[in-house]
Amino acid sequence: xxxxxxxxxxxxxxxxxxxxxxxxxxxxxxxIARGEVLGLVGxxxxxxxxxxxxxxxxxxAPGRIVAGRIMYRGDELTALESEAMRQLRGNRIAMIFQDxxxxxxxxxxxxxxxxxxxxxHKRMRYDVAVARARACLVQVGIASPDxxxxxxxxxxxxxxxxxxxxxxxxxxxxxxxxxxxxxxALDVTIQGQILFEMQKLTRETGAALIWITHxxxxxxxxADRVCVMYAGRIVEQGTTADVLxxxxxxxxxxxxxxxxxxxxxxxxxxxxxxxxxxLLDIGPGCAFRARCAYATxxxxxxxxxxxxxxxxxTLRCFHPLPAADLFAAATKGAGR
Amino acid sequence: xLVYVIRRSLQALLVMFVMSILVFVGVYAxxxxxxxxxxxxxxxxxxxxxxxxxxxxxxxxxxxxxxLAGALHGDLGRSFVHSTPALGxxxxxxxxxxxxxxxxxxxxxxxxxxxxxxxxxxxxxxAGRSIMAGSILGFSLPTxxxxxxxxxxFSVMLGWLPSNGRGPTKDFFGVPVSFLSLEGxxxxxxxxxxxxxxxxxxLIRLTRSGTREALLQDYVKFARAKGLSNAxxxxxxxxxxxxxxxxxxxxxxxGSVIAFAIVTESVFAWPGMGKLLIDSIxxxxxxxxxxxxxxxxxxFIVINLLVDLLYSMLDPRVRMADSKx
Amino acid sequence: xxxxxxxxxxxxxxxxxxxxxxxxxxLALLGLIVLMAIAAPLIxxxxxxxxxxxxxxxxxxxxxxxxxxxxxxxxxxDDQGRDMLSAIFYGLRISLSVGVASxxxxxxxxxALGLTAAYFGGKIETLIMRIADIQLSFPAILIAxxxxxxxxxxxxxxxxxxxxxxxxxxxxxxxxxxxxxxRREYVEAARCLALTPARIVFRxxxxxxxxxxxxxxxxxxxxxIALEATLSFLGLGLPITEPSLGLLIxxxxxxxxxxxxxxxxxxxxxxxxTIFSINLVADQLRDVINPRLQR
Numbered sequence: 001x002x003x004x005x006x007x008x009x010x011x012x013x014x015x016x017x018x019x020x021x022x023x024x025x026x027x028x029x030x031x032i033a034r035g036e037v038l039g040l041v042g043x044x045x046x047x048x049x050x051x052x053x054x055x056x057x058x059x060x061a062p063g064r065i066v067a068g069r070i071m072y073r074g075d076e077l078t079a080l081e082s083e084a085m086r087q088l089r090g091n092r093i094a095m096i097f098q099d100x101x102x103x104x105x106x107x108x109x110x111x112x113x114x115x116x117x118x119x120x121h122k123r124m125r126y127d128v129a130v131a132r133a134r135a136c137l138v139q140v141g142i143a144s145p146d147x148x149x150x151x152x153x154x155x156x157x158x159x160x161x162x163x164x165x166x167x168x169x170x171x172x173x174x175x176x177x178x179x180x181x182x183x184x185a186l187d188v189t190i191q192g193q194i195l196f197e198m199q200k201l202t203r204e205t206g207a208a209l210i211w212i213t214h215x216x217x218x219x220x221x222x223a224d225r226v227c228v229m230y231a232g233r234i235v236e237q238g239t240t241a242d243v244l245x246x247x248x249x250x251x252x253x254x255x256x257x258x259x260x261x262x263x264x265x266x267x268x269x270x271x272x273x274x275x276x277x278x279l280l281d282i283g284p285g286c287a288f289r290a291r292c293a294y295a296t297x298x299x300x301x302x303x304x305x306x307x308x309x310x311x312x313x314t315l316r317c318f319h320p321l322p323a324a325d326l327f328a329a330a331t332k333g334a335g336r
Numbered sequence: 337x338l339v340y341v342i343r344r345s346l347q348a349l350l351v352m353f354v355m356s357i358l359v360f361v362g363v364y365a366x367x368x369x370x371x372x373x374x375x376x377x378x379x380x381x382x383x384x385x386x387x388x389x390x391x392x393x394x395x396x397x398x399x400x401x402x403x404l405a406g407a408l409h410g411d412l413g414r415s416f417v418h419s420t421p422a423l424g425x426x427x428x429x430x431x432x433x434x435x436x437x438x439x440x441x442x443x444x445x446x447x448x449x450x451x452x453x454x455x456x457x458x459x460x461x462x463a464g465r466s467i468m469a470g471s472i473l474g475f476s477l478p479t480x481x482x483x484x485x486x487x488x489x490f491s492v493m494l495g496w497l498p499s500n501g502r503g504p505t506k507d508f509f510g511v512p513v514s515f516l517s518l519e520g521x522x523x524x525x526x527x528x529x530x531x532x533x534x535x536x537x538x539l540i541r542l543t544r545s546g547t548r549e550a551l552l553q554d555y556v557k558f559a560r561a562k563g564l565s566n567a568x569x570x571x572x573x574x575x576x577x578x579x580x581x582x583x584x585x586x587x588x589x590x591g592s593v594i595a596f597a598i599v600t601e602s603v604f605a606w607p608g609m610g611k612l613l614i615d616s617i618x619x620x621x622x623x624x625x626x627x628x629x630x631x632x633x634x635x636f637i638v639i640n641l642l643v644d645l646l647y648s649m650l651d652p653r654v655r656m657a658d659s660k661x
Numbered sequence: 662x663x664x665x666x667x668x669x670x671x672x673x674x675x676x677x678x679x680x681x682x683x684x685x686x687x688l689a690l691l692g693l694i695v696l697m698a699i700a701a702p703l704i705x706x707x708x709x710x711x712x713x714x715x716x717x718x719x720x721x722x723x724x725x726x727x728x729x730x731x732x733x734x735x736x737x738x739d740d741q742g743r744d745m746l747s748a749i750f751y752g753l754r755i756s757l758s759v760g761v762a763s764x765x766x767x768x769x770x771x772x773a774l775g776l777t778a779a780y781f782g783g784k785i786e787t788l789i790m791r792i793a794d795i796q797l798s799f800p801a802i803l804i805a806x807x808x809x810x811x812x813x814x815x816x817x818x819x820x821x822x823x824x825x826x827x828x829x830x831x832x833x834x835x836x837x838x839x840x841x842x843x844r845r846e847y848v849e850a851a852r853c854l855a856l857t858p859a860r861i862v863f864r865x866x867x868x869x870x871x872x873x874x875x876x877x878x879x880x881x882x883x884x885x886i887a888l889e890a891t892l893s894f895l896g897l898g899l900p901i902t903e904p905s906l907g908l909l910i911x912x913x914x915x916x917x918x919x920x921x922x923x924x925x926x927x928x929x930x931x932x933x934x935t936i937f938s939i940n941l942v943a944d945q946l947r948d949v950i951n952p953r954l955q956r
Contacts, residue, residue, distance in 0.1 A: 056561055090563030097561070102554035107576050107652055116572075117562040152652045168562065351795065359807075469683060472944055476937035478887055480894045481910055481929035488922050499918065588798075595800035599891055603914075614895060617810045629807065633799075640798060 004031035004071075005208050006055070006093075006176050011068035013047075013054045020281040024050040024063065026232035029305065032176070032208045032225075037199075039223030039240070040212045041255075045276050047232040048212045052178045055210075056095050057085045072176070091121040094169035098181040100161035104153035110164060111149035118171050136167040140197055159190035163197070170201065177202070178210045183218065195222060216259060220244055228252050231277055231287035234305065238313030248308055248320040250292050286317070294319040344644065348637045352630075356404065359629040415624045417616070422627035426609055430631075431511045432502060433608030436600065437593045439515065439524060440531035445586065448536045452543025457570065459548060467540060474537025479596065483530045483603035490526060498523050500605035527604040531597060535589055542585060546578035553577075580650050587643035591636040677949040687941025694935050698753040705747035706733075710902075721916065724923050737923035739912055745923060749931045752906040756932065759816065759905065760886035763823035767885075768878055770824060771831025776866070778832065779839030790836065793829035801826045805888060809897045819898050823885050834877050838870035872950045879943035883936045890932055906932040 013025040025047045032038045040048045053059045055070055057077065070077040072093065077085065089095075097103040105113060114133035115126065130149070137145035140163040153161060162182055169177050179198065183191040199222060202209045211223060219226055219240065226243040228236040228251065236249040247253045254272040274291035284302045289295040298318050308315045415422050455467040491499035503523035505512035514520030550556065551574065559569045598610030605611065609628060616624040648654045679685055697704065724737040724745075736745035774793075778786040796804065808822040843866065892898035893907030901908065906928045913924030 058557060058560055060557075086563050086565065088563070089561055095558075095561040097554060097558055099554070103558035105555040105559070105573050105577070107580065108573070116564060116568065120562065120564045120568070154653050165558075472940050473937060476883065476887075476933060476940045478890055478907075478910075478929065478932055478936070480891055480907075481925070481932065484910065484914060484917060484925050485929065488917055488926075492918060492920055492922075591798075592800040595803045598802065598806070599895065602895060613806075617806070618896065625807075625810065632803065636799060 003033050005034050005073065006210075007031035007069075007071040008051075008055065009069045009071070011051065011054055011070065012066050013050050013059055013063055014066050015063040017062055017280075022279045023232050023282055024279060025054060026282075028068075028227075028229070028232075028234050030227050030234065030237060032210060034175070034208055035202065035206045036225065037202060037209045037211060037223045039219035039226040040210060040229060041214065041216060041219055041226060042229035043214055043276055045231075045279065046229040047279075048229050049180050051229075052095060052180050052210065052212055055176075055178060056089055056093060057082075058089075058095075087121065090117055090169075090174075091172045092174050093176045093178070094172070094174040096162075096165050096169050096177065096179040096182045099185045100158070100165045101153065101185075103165060104161060106153055108152075109149065110151055110153070114149070114164075114168055114171065117168055121172055132171060133167075136170050137164070139170065139201070140164075140167045141193075142167070158186050159194065162186060162190075162194055166194070166197065166201070170205065170207075173205060174207055176208045176210065178212070180212045181214070184213070184215070191218075198222070216244065216255060228255070231282065232279055233287065233316060235288065235316045236314070237305070238309075242309065242313045246309075248313070248315050249317050250294055250319070250321060251288050253321055254291075292319075294321075340648075341645070344641055348641060351637060352634060355633045356630055357400070359626055359633070415616075415621050417619050417621045417624075422623040423631075425612065425624060426627050426631055429607060429609045429612050431513065432606060433594060433597050433601065433610060435513055435515065436524070436527055436531060436606060436608060437590065437597055439528040440597075441535065441586070441590060441593055443528060443532040444535040444539050447532075448539030449543050449582070452540040453547055453570070453575075455540065456544040456547025456551070459544070468544065471537040471540040471544075474540070475534050477533060479530060479534060480599050480603055482533060483527070483600060486526050486530055487604070497526055502607055527600045527606050530603070531593060531600045534596065535593060538589070539582070539586070542582060543578065546582060547574060550574045550577050580647070583650065584643050584647045587639060587646060591639045594632070594635065674946075674949050678945055681945045681948075684941055684945030687938040687945075690934060691938035691942060694753065694931075694938065695757065697750055698757045701747075701750035701754045705744075705750045706735075707744040707747045709743040709748040709751055721921055721924070723921070724927075736927045737921075739909070739924045740916065745909075745927050748904070748909055749906070749928055752904055752909050752928060753931055753935065755899065755903055755905040756886050756890065756907070756935065759820060759823070759889050759899070760882050763820045763827065763885045763889075764878055764882045766820065767824040767827035767881070768831050768874065771828040771833075772835050772870075772874070774828065775832040775835030776839055776870075779836045779843060779866075786836070789832065793832050796826075796829045797833070801884075801888060802891065805892055806895075806897060809892060814897070814900045816899060816903055819889060819892065822892075823888060826888070827881055827885065830877055830881060831874065834873050835870050838873055839866050842866045842869045876943065876947045876950055879939065879946055883939040883943065886932070886939075887936055906935075 008031065009029050011025055011028045012023070015022040015024055028047070028051055030038065030040075040051065042048045050059065050063070054065055055077065057080075059065065065078050068078070072088070075084075075088075077088075080088075104110075111130060111133065114136070115129045118124070118129040118132055119126075133149065134145045137148060142148055142160065142163055148156075148160075148164070153164075156164070162185075165182070169179075182198075183194050186194065195218065198209065198211075201207075211219065213219060223240050225238065226236075226240050227234045228243065228249065230251050236243055236247065236252045243252060244256065247256060251272070254270075257270045258272060260269060272291055277287055277290065285300040286292075286295070286303050289299040292299070296319070301318075303316045303318050305314045305316045307313065308320055411421060411423065414420060415425055418425060451467050451471075455464045455471075458464040459468075487499045490497045501523060502514055503519050504517065505514055505520060506516040507513075508516060514524045556569060556573060559573045564573075595610075597606075597608060598613060600606065601608045601610040602614055609631075612624065613628045615621075616628070702708070720738055720740050720742045722734055722738045724735060726734050726737065734744050734746070736749070738744055739748065774789050778789040805822045805826050808825060809818065812818040812822065889898055889905060890907030890910070893905050894911045896911065898907060899905050904912075909928035910925045910932070913921070913926070913928070916922075916924050
C-alpha cells in the first residue's frame with residue numbers, strides 16, 4: 001500500500017518474565033491508509049491490545065518491542081527518542097481505551113483533562129484551548145458541553161464518558177486513531193450510538209481508524225479491512241467482504257460459526273474445541289493446530305503470511321479452506 | 337454536610353465524657369499522693385488539714401463531680417506539686433510542644449514525600465532501593481536512643497549545638513516561639529529532627545507504595561497516551577491522587593507526633609507538655625496527669641474530626657456524594 | 662502462576678521470600694540475635710547481675726580496657742563495673758522475651774475477639790470493633806504510659822500493657838479476613854451441614870486469616886520491643902532487677918555529656934539491630950504474602 005499513513009512490519013513484542021518469555025505479539029504486519037477503518041479482531045490474549053500499545057510506545061515493562069518496524073509518515077517509531085514519540089502521542093496518533101471510568105482521572109475535571117491534552121502539544125491561550133475542547137464535545141454529540149467540562153468523571157454515565165474519551169482523541173485532529181475495544185464495556189444500545197459517531201467522525205476528519213475488538217458484528221458493519229489475530233499472530237487479513245464473507249482460515253471460519261446468529265433454531269451452538277494456548281514460551285508451528293480439524297504434520301512448521309485469492313487477501317495457513325463460492329450459501333447473512 | 341458535622345461533634349462529646357470518667361478513675365488509683373505530698377513527720381492535725389485542703393478525703397465520686405463541674409468552667413484542679421491551676425500549667429507548655437511537633441511534621445513532609453515519590457518511580461534503581469532500606473532503618477531506630485546519639489555527636493563531640501532546653505524565645509502574636517531566632521533554631525533543630533525521623537520513614541513508605549499503585553492505574557497510561565510530559569503525568573495526575581490519602585494520614589499522625597514528643601522532650605529536656613507529664617507521673621501529681629490526658633484526648637478528637645472533614649472536601653467523589661445526600 | 666513441580670504455599674512463600682537478599686540477610690541476623698539471647702548465660706564473660714562479680718573500681722571503663730583480673734571488657738563497663746557485652750546479652754534476652762510474649766498473647770486475644778466479632782456479627786461485632794477503633798485512634802505510647810502509671814512496674818504489668826495496646830490490630834485484621842471468608846460459599850455449605858460454629862471457625866475460616874496475621878504479628882514484635890524499650894527508658898517499664906536494653910540505655914544517659922558514650926551506645930546498637938532485622942523480614946513477608954503486588 002503506497003499511500004499508507006501507518007505501516008507495521010514484522011512487529012514482535014515480547015514480555016520477559018521470571019516464568020519465561022511471553023510472545024504477546026509475534027510477527028504482525030499490516031498497513032492502513034488515510035480515512036480507512038481497519039479492524040483488528042481476536043479473542044482475549046490474542047495480542048491485539050498489545051499491538052495497539054506497541055504502536056503508541058506504551059508497552060509496560062517487562063515488555064519490549066524486540067523486532068519489527070512501525071512506519072508513520074516516514075518516521076520509524078520504534079527508533080524514535082522518547083520526547084519525539086511523546087510529541088506524536090495524543091497529537092498525530094491517538095488512542096481510545098476500553099473502560100473510560102478507569103482511564104479518566106477521577107480527581108480532575110473534564111476541562112483539565114481535555115485542555116492539558118491540547119496544551120501538551122501546542123502553545124495557545126487557555127481560553128482558546130477550552131473553546132476547542134467545547135467544540136469537540138459538541139462534535140461527539142454531547143449537549144450542554146460547559147456543564148460537562150466543569151464536572152468530574154464519576155458524574156457521567158459510561159456512554160457519556162466514552163464520548164468524552166473520543167472527544168479527547170479528536171482534539172488535535174490526529175491522523176491515526178487506535179480504538180481498543182471502546183464499546184465493550186457499554187450497553188448494546190449505547191454501543192450502536194458510539195459506533196455511528198465513530199464512523200461519522202472518521203469520514204469527516206479523514207483519520208485512519210484501527211478498531212480493536214473481539215466482536216465480529218461490530219467489525220462487519222464498520223471496517224473496510226480486517227486482520228484476524230490468534231496467539232500473537234495475524235492469521236488472516238483482507239477486505240471485510242473477503243475475510244468475513246468467505247474466510248479461508250479455519251480459525252476465522254470457527255469464529256464466524258460460533259456467532260449465535262449463525263446457528264439454526266434447535267441446532268447446537270457451534271464452538272471451537274479446546275482453549276487458546278498460553279503465550280508463554282510458545283514454540284514453532286501453527287499456534288492453532290491443537291484445535292484445528294484440518295491440521296497435519298506439516299503444521300508443526302510455522303506458516304508464513306501468503307497471498308490467497310485476489311485483493312490483498314493474505315493467509316497464514318498450510319490448509320486454506322476452499323474458495324468463496326462454495327460457502328456463499330452457508331455464510332449468507334454473516335455479519336450483514 | 338451540616339448534619340454530618342453535628343453528628344460527629346455529638347459523638348466526640350460523648351467520647352470525651354466517657355474518657356474523662358476513665359481517666360479520672362484510672363488515675364485515682366495511682367499510689368497514695370498523701371504520703372508523697374505531706375511531710376511524714378507532720379502530726380495528725382497537720383495531715384488532716386492538708387488532706388482537707390487538697391480535697392483528698394472525699395469519696396471518689398464526689399471528687400469526680402467536683403472535678404467535672406470545675407472542668408466545665410475551665411478549672412481542671414490545682415497541681416499538687418506546683419499549687420497552680422493544672423490547666424494553666426499545661427497551656428503554658430503547650431506552645432513548646434506544638435512548635436516542636438509542627439516543625440518535626442514539616443521536616444517529615446518536605447523530605448518524605450519527594451523521597452517516597454522518587455522511590456516509587458524508580459523502585460529498582462540503586463537510589464530507590466537505598467531509600468527503601470533507609471526507611472526501614474528509619475522506623476527501626478529507637479527514637480530515644482537516636483536522641484541520645486544526636487546529643488553525643490552534635491553537642492558533646494562537635495560542640496555545635498546545645499544539648500537541652502529551649503533557649504530564649506521570641507513572641508509571635510503573644511505566643512513564645514523558637515523558630516524566629518537563630519538561637520531558637522539551634523535549640524530546636526536536634527529535637528525536631530529526632531521527632532521527625534519515625535514519621536519521615538513512614539511517609540516515605542506510604543508515598544512510595546501509593547505511587548507504585550497509582551502508576552499501575554489506567555489513567556496514568558491514558559495520560560501518557562495523550563502525550564503529556566512525564567512531569568505532568570507524575571506531578572498532576574499521580575500526585576493529586578496519592579495526596580488525598582497521604583494528607584489524611586498526615587493529619588491523623590499529627591496526634592501521634594504530639595504523643596511521641598513525650599520521649600523527645602524527656603531526652604532533650606524540652607519544656608513541653610510531654611516532659612510535664614513524665615514529671616507528674618513520677619511525682620504523682622494527679623491533677624496535672626488528668627488535665628494532660630483530657631486535653632490530649634480533646635486534641636485527638638478535634639484532629640480526627642478535622643481530618644474527616646478535610647478528606648471529604650478533597651476527594652471530589654465524596655464531596656459530590658455528600659452534597660447530594 | 663504454575664510451575665513444573667507442585668508447590669505448597671509454604672514453599673512458594675519461602676522461595677519468593679528468598680528473592681530479596683536484604684530480607685534473607687535480615688533473617689540471618691535475626692537468627693543470630695535470637696541465638697545470642699538464648700545462649701546468654703553461656704556466652705557472657707560475666708554474669709552482670711551477680712553482685713559478687715562486680716567491682717566498682719572497674720566502673721566506667723572504655724571499650725577494650727582490661728580488668729584487674731585480666732578479663733577484657735570488649736564493650737566497656739557501666740557505672741557499676743558491669744561488663745557491657747554481658748549486660749547486652751542478658752538485656753537482649755529480656756527485651757526479646759517481653760516482646761515475643763506480649764505479641765503472642767495479644768495475638769491470641771485479638772484473634773479470639775476478632776473471630777467472635779466476625780462470626781456473631783450484630784451488636785457484639787459493633788461493640789468489639791468500636792472499642793478497638795477508639796483504642797487505635799490513640800497513640801500506643803500514651804495508652805501504655807497511662808496504664809503503667811496506674812499499674813506500676815513489673816514484667817507482668819508491662820506485658821499486660823503491651824498486650825492492651827496491641828490486641829486491637831489483630832482483632833481488626835482477623836475480623837476483616839474472617840468477614841471475607843464468611844461470605845464465601847463453603848461457609849454457607851458448612852452451616853447447612855449443621856457443623857458446630859467452633860468447627861466452622863477453626864477448620865475453615867481460621868486458616869485463611871493466618872497470612873495477614875503473620876505479617877501483622879512480625880511487625881508488631883518489633884513495635885513491642887521498641888515500645889518496651891522506650892517505656893523502660895522513661896523509667897516506667899521494667900524494674901532495675903530485670904534490665905532490658907532500654908534500661909541499659911537509660912543508665913548511660915547521664916554519662917553522655919562526659920563523653921562516656923559506650924554505656925548507651927552499644928545497647929542501642931543491639932536494640933537497633935534487633936528491631937531492624939525483624940522489620941526487614943516483616944517487609945519482605947508482607948510483599949510476598951500480599952497478593953496485590955503479584956503482577
